[in-house]
Each structure stands twice: as structure tokens, then as C-alpha cells.
Amino acid sequence: MYLSRFLSIHALWVTVSSVMQPYPLVWGHYDVCKTQIYTEEGKVWDYMACQPESTDMTKYLKVKLDPPDITCGDPPETFCAMGNPYMCNNECDASTPELAHPPELMFDFEGRHPSTFWQSATWKEYPKPLQVNITLSWSKTIELTDNIVITFESGRPDQMILEKSLDYGRTWQPYQYYATDCLDAFHMDPKSVRDLSQHTVLEIICTEEYSTSYMTNSKIIHFEIKDRFAFFAGPWLRNMASLYGQLDTTKKLRDFFTVTDLRIRLLRPAVGEIFVDELHLARYFYAISDIKVHGRCKCNLHATVCVYDNSKLTCECEHNTTGPDCGKCKKNYQGRPWSPGSYLPIPKGTANTCIPSISSIGNPPKFNRKWPNISSLEVSNPKQANVCDNELLHCQNGGTCHNNVRCLCPAAYTGILCEKLRCEEAGSCGPDSGQGAPPRGSPALLSLLAALLGTAGQLCI
Numbered sequence: 001m002y003l004s005r006f007l008s009i010h011a012l013w014v015t016v017s018s019v020m021q022p023y024p025l026v027w028g029h030y031d032v033c034k035t036q037i038y039t040e041e042g043k044v045w046d047y048m049a050c051q052p053e054s055t056d057m058t059k060y061l062k063v064k065l066d067p068p069d070i071t072c073g074d075p076p077e078t079f080c081a082m083g084n085p086y087m088c089n090n091e092c093d094a095s096t097p098e099l100a101h102p103p104e105l106m107f108d109f110e111g112r113h114p115s116t117f118w119q120s121a122t123w124k125e126y127p128k129p130l131q132v133n134i135t136l137s138w139s140k141t142i143e144l145t146d147n148i149v150i151t152f153e154s155g156r157p158d159q160m161i162l163e164k165s166l167d168y169g170r171t172w173q174p175y176q177y178y179a180t181d182c183l184d185a186f187h188m189d190p191k192s193v194r195d196l197s198q199h200t201v202l203e204i205i206c207t208e209e210y211s212t213s214y215m216t217n218s219k220i221i222h223f224e225i226k227d228r229f230a231f232f233a234g235p236w237l238r239n240m241a242s243l244y245g246q247l248d249t250t251k252k253l254r255d256f257f258t259v260t261d262l263r264i265r266l267l268r269p270a271v272g273e274i275f276v277d278e279l280h281l282a283r284y285f286y287a288i289s290d291i292k293v294h295g296r297c298k299c300n301l302h303a304t305v306c307v308y309d310n311s312k313l314t315c316e317c318e319h320n321t322t323g324p325d326c327g328k329c330k331k332n333y334q335g336r337p338w339s340p341g342s343y344l345p346i347p348k349g350t351a352n353t354c355i356p357s358i359s360s361i362g363n364p365p366k367f368n369r370k371w372p373n374i375s376s377l378e379v380s381n382p383k384q385a386n387v388c389d390n391e392l393l394h395c396q397n398g399g400t401c402h403n404n405v406r407c408l409c410p411a412a413y414t415g416i417l418c419e420k421l422r423c424e425e426a427g428s429c430g431p432d433s434g435q436g437a438p439p440r441g442s443p444a445l446l447s448l449l450a451a452l453l454g455t456a457g458q459l460c461i
């Protein structure tokens with residue numbers, strides 16, 4: 001059950017992405033946080049930058065509508081068919097499942113016909129504006145990895161703003177403006193993402209590309225994430241090193257693709273004519289059948305798994321980090337300031353693990369950012385390395401792992417992982433030495449004894 005909650009539907013994501021857009025799958029790196037390697041010193045951990053897989057984030061959001069009673073059907077009302085303003089006998093009735101259009105129908109599985117959709121009340125109070133805010137909240141920072149795609153069954157709105165929040169809905173910034181006439185609606189010149197460049201990629205634009213007329217065949221509005229990636233990674237996103245490099249060094253760029261909430265502000269429904277037809281106001285409303293948001297939990301490159309439990313997303317932090325976004329070092333692992341992992345160098349990045357605090361290991365460790373230097377500090381000096389892990393029981397012969405940096409060995413054993421007999425090292429093993437055979441007592445007992453006597457004298461490394 002626990003496993004089923006993991007955000008790992010990679011196969012589905014492959015299918016979706018290969019169908020949805022022409023880009024190659026380019027986000028498959030950084031899927032391991034650490035591996036074991038063998039060195040002269042024995043088995044040690046090799047750490048890498050890591051992140052959860054990109055997935056369908058609509059499964060983990062909460063949706064809120066404002067005004068809260070804007071959904072059609074309470075009381076029941078009739079509306080006109082799409083494309084035929086004189087056939088106004090369609091019914092919306094919230095109390096009848098077949099005729100209801102609740103918000104969750106924006107996020108259910110699409111692919112059947114006819115589509116299922118959320119629908120607002122009609123514009124019967126014209127000329128009072130018909131405006132609706134749809135807020136999508138994750139209660140967690142997420143990083144967007146693909147276009148946001150909204151499918152309208154009502155014609156695309158004449159005016160709409162997509163907004164984002166980075167602080168759980170306390171403050172909002174516009175992401176993109178959409179209008180049939182940008183100048184008239186927002187006093188902005190119309191632009192397309194294609195008009196932007198590496199230097200202007202963060203510019204907030206108004207686009208007329210997705211608001212053309214009531215009778216248009218296209219129902220879809222995009223917020224173009226991948227077109228923006230392409231300014232750095234090339235049109236087919238092949239040069240991801242360049243994008244990763246930019247994301248690493250430019251916080252503003254990283255933050256641009258990071259959100260905790262999205263808000264779709266529907267400001268004016270599809271009209272498509274100069275005048276609103278006041279005799280048939282039931283032809284004006286909003287209806288959305290699908291919203292796609294692909295992304296991943298932001299874990300600062302310190303986790304590959306993001307767990308959804310109790311309606312909450314949380315990174316399963318590695319590299320001795322902790323917090324919902326792995327945004328700080330664990331207690332007793334503050335030997336150097338916390339730092340996010342780095343995408344560079346490609347393909348493994350740099351883990352920037354948190355290391356034990358000075359007080360827990362004696363001498364202050366030196367920080368070596370060089371990568372991938374297997375013989376660097378973390379391996380060559382086992383007193384300061386993360387050499388063991390209690391979960392994986394690496395210490396042998398009853399040894400116990402002490403702060404991930406050393407094994408506490410029973411008196412008769414030595415070696416990084418307590419793998420050697422002490423007498424072998426001294427060349428004194430023999431029938432009379434009393435050390436030729438494994439010591440009496442169970443490993444667990446010896447382990448307990450070693451832990452109880454765990455002073456510097458017993459730290460056998």
C-alpha cells in the first residue's frame with residue numbers, strides 16, 4: 001500500500017509524453033541518490049544528485065473555486081449547445097449525477113466520448129462580469145516539467161490570466177495573460193513565446209494565440225514550459241546540460257518553473273462577437289474538461305521519492321537532509337552549511353551531502369566539491385565518511401554503525417566494516433592465541449556490549 005503511493009508511474013509518463021509532444025524524454029537522469037562502490041578501503045557510498053520522476057501532478061492537488069457556488073446546476077438551469085446558440089435545452093443539475101458538472105471532472109481520466117467536464121453557471125447576470133478563479137494547491141513546492149494544458153468545452157475565454165504562487169497562496173504573480181485582444185483587455189502588446197529569447201525568457205507575456213473566436217475548433221490553452229526550456233536546451237531539448245547549467249546557476253530561472261499553487265482566473269467567457277447576445281445569455285459560460293500539470297516534487301536534488309500520505313506530498317530525503325523539500329541538514333549533520341544538490345557535472349551531478357557535525361566526529365571535515373573524486377575526503381578518510389548505514393546493516397560480525405561514519409566493532413574485530421579478525425592483522429592468530437576463533441556469544445550480544453562500551457578505545461576502525 002505504501003509503495004502504491006509512491007510517485008512512480010514512469011511507464012505512464014513515457015506513454016503520455018510520447019503521445020503529447022514531440023520532445024524526447026530528457027528528464028530521466030538523477031534517479032539514484034547513492035550507490036555502493038568498492039575501493040581499497042572496502043565498500044563505501046558514492047553520492048549523486050537525485051530527484052523524483054516527473055509525473056501527473058493533478059492527482060495530488062486540491063481544487064478551490066471562487067465564488068464557491070459558481071458551478072452550474074444548483075438550482076438546475078439550461079444552457080445552449082456549443083456552436084448552436086439556438087439550441088438551449090441542455091440541462092445542468094447538480095443533484096443528478098448524469099447532469100452534474102462538478103470540479104473534479106477537470107481531473108478525471110479523459111479519452112472517452114463525450115468528455116466529462118466542469119461547468120460554471122451561465123452569464124445570466126450580464127453585464128455584471130462572469131468571473132471565476134480556479135485555484136490548484138499542492139501544499140508543497142513542485143517543479144513544472146511540461147506544458148500546462150487546459151481544455152475548454154465552452155470555447156476558449158476571451159480573457160484569462162494564469163497565475164502562480166510560491167508561498168502557498170499568500171501572494172500571486174501572473175504567469176501568462178490570454179486574450180482575444182491583449183491591448184484592449186490588459187494594455188499589453190500581444191506576444192508569443194516564440195518572440196522570447198534566452199534573455200527574455202522570464203518575461204510575462206499576453207498571448208492572443210489561444211483565444212481565437214467562439215466557433216474555433218481548438219479547445220486547448222497552453223502555458224509553454226518546454227518552449228522556454230528550449231531556449232537553453234535547443235528545439236528538441238537535446239542539450240540538457242546547458243539547461244541544467246542555467247537552472248543551477250540562475251535561481252530566478254529555477255524559481256520561474258517552481259510553484260506551490262496555480263490559479264486560473266477566468267475573466268470573460270468566449271463571446272467571439274463584438275456584442276454580447278443579451279437574448280441568449282445561456283450560451284455564455286465556462287466549461288473545462290481537462291487540466292494537465294506535469295512536474296515533480298522539489299526536493300533540492302536530495303531525494304528520488306516523494307510520498308503522498310495523508311493528502312500530503314513529502315520528499316523522502318537522502319544525503320542526511322530533512323524537511324519537506326530536504327531544505328536543511330539533519331540534526332548532528334551540520335558539519336558544513338546545507339546546500340542543494342547540483343545538476344553539474346552531467347550526468348551524475350554533485351550530491352552536496354550533509355556531513356556529521358564537528359562535535360560528533362572530532363576534527364572539522366574539509367569540504368571537497370570536486371567530482372567525481374572517489375578518493376576524496378568522503379572515502380579516503382573513513383573517520384569522516386558516511387561508510388555505513390544502520391538500515392542496510394553494513395557493519396559485520398556484530399558491529400554497529402555509529403553516526404554513519406564508522407562501525408563500532410566487537411573487541412576481536414577490526415576493519416572499516418569489522419570484517420577482519422584483529423589477530424590476523426597482528427599476525428597472532430593461532431590455537432593458543434585465544435583469538436583464532438570467532439568470539440563466543442551472539443553477534444547481537446557483542447554488538448550490544450560494544451555499544452555499551454562505546455568509548456574511543458572501542459572504536460575499531
Ligand SMILES: [Ca+2]
Nearest residue numbers: 105116117289
Ligand atoms: Ca474530464
